[in-house]
Amino acid sequence: MGIKERKEREKKQRANDILEAARQLFERKGFLNTPLQDVAKEAEISVGLIYRYFQSKEDIFASLALKGAEQYDKQLEVLLKKAKNAKNRTQVLDILVEIAESFFSFYGPYGEYFDMLLYSYKGMKDVQIQATTLTRLMSVTLSSLDKLKIFVHHSPYLKARNEDEALRTVFLLWGLLLGCHKLFDSSGRGHLFAFPKNAFIREMIEQVLSGIGEGPSDSKDFYRKLHSFQKDLSLQETL
Known part of the structure; x- marks a missing residue:
């Protein structure tokens, strides 16, 4: 060398x-x-x-978020390659549960940094963070979302009608996973639930996927269940 x-x-x-x-x-x-x-x-x-x-403490903070996002993006790529060999909808669901577990592994140590940067991005003009770090962070985040969108859109077992529906599904899953992380892993509130987290996550993903590709009349029951589910989450969050 x-x-x-x-x-x-x-x-x-x-x-x-x-x-x-x-x-x-x-x-x-x-x-x-x-x-x-x-x-x-x-x-x-x-x-x-x-x-x-590093230019500042905030620059270190951003670099930690980037490190976690890159690790998750690599793990996501591995899992989605595995998903291409799925032979039925149940196997696809199994892999999506693995993706959710991988998300929690990332979000535990790095989520705080990611959230602060993501939600405070417009107010950070005076903060000294290398532009390349922020650009790379947004690029990696979009890469992960795009990988998931393509998978949901093209999987023969999920039947998304178009890219827009696939992307909405990805954002819906992302939002629900963020909420689940808060409920199960924040402030020790996991005791509010009388069932295992993994079983809860699996059922949540299954409920979301059941609405993909349905017509307007067929999807009413799905959205009714989803609305009820979201109300339950909100109620638990206030406890």
Whole structure:
């Protein structure tokens, strides 16, 4: 390995060390309560050296979100390749449940960073974050959504009528998974449910998929059930 390659590898490793130190501190103390001095101490480097890799604490935050999003996108690609070999609707459902579980694995350690950046994007003009990081984050997010949309649209077992219906289905599943994460994994409120999370997730996905490709008259029952389901979620959220 040449000198240039070795230096590049060392640079990537140092950046990863800073990210991991920051992630642990953000998890223990919270983002707002963690100054860069603490990150430097945890990573056993100087604050000045951090600025060689990241523009600000917010830049570290964005890089953590990107790291998680990239990991999820790769895992999603593996699962969707597996889904191409599905021989029936039940196997497709099994893989979608795996995708949901993979989403929870990503959202646990990285979701907070992702949400703050995603929902505060328009108000971040004065925050020092590398433009390439934000651009890459949005690109990876859209890539994941597009992969799911294509799968839902073209799977012979899901019968989405067009790309718009497939995309609406993906966003509906995404929103429901976010809500489920809040209910099961936030503030210890998982005890509100008298049944296992995996069984709940599977039934939720099955209910959503049952409405794909149905005509207006056939879909009434599906949307009635979905509306009732969403009301139940909202009620549990307020408890």
